[in-house]
């Protein structure tokens with residue numbers, strides 16, 4: 001694991017956006033298209049704001065959420081909503097969005113269709129992940145129904161997830177798909193997440209799913 005500590009969050013968001021677009025640009029010099037896989041949640045909005053204004057051949061980039069809450073795209077907790085409203089603005093509006101929500105009643109109902117819609121955009125070229133204080137990443141959440149299946153070496157591409165007590169189901173890219181990414185970055189902020197990351201490094205992926213990517217990841221942190 002490479003750990004990069006920044007003097008403040010603004011510096012981190014600027015520098016990380018620059019790094020991500022430079023890696024995507026490298027891919028686009030070699031390949032016709034690149035896939036940029038992104039997190040949801042509360043942390044990445046500020047880096048999305050910077051990314052959307054950076055010069056890149058966005059028309060050749062597929063933007064794929066790493067996970068999604070099973071909600072319409074206009075729902076406040078939808079990761080698609082965050083990505084469309086914060087990342088796919090300005091220059092990045094030319095990118096292609098690959099949705100993990102197809103409007104079916106449950107994630108399982110038309111899972112095969114969803115899988116076939118995502119498959120052409122794999123493998124991931126550049127992966128940005130977040131991490132929850134419980135050490136989950138994407139929607140691979142310790143103790144959730146589906147988490148073990150998502151971590152298995154032979155996991156399918158997409159796995160439905162149910163968190164006890166939560167209002168909505170989720171869907172996540174499985175760990176083998178995430179780990180296959182050419183470049184892996186993890187974005188975290190604050191002392192609690194830094195402590196959680198240090199704890200995760202000593203646990204198993206079942207206890208701390210972020211652990212599964214750490215050996216190959218660059219972690220970006222600012223207080």
Ligand SMILES: O=C1O[C@H](COP(=O)(O)O)[C@@H](O)[C@H](O)[C@H]1O
Nearest residue numbers: 039040041042043130131132138
């Ligand atoms: O549920 C989620 O949580 C993680 C972390 O989110 P944050 O709000 O603590 O930044 C996020 O990476 C994931 O994509 C999201 O769906």
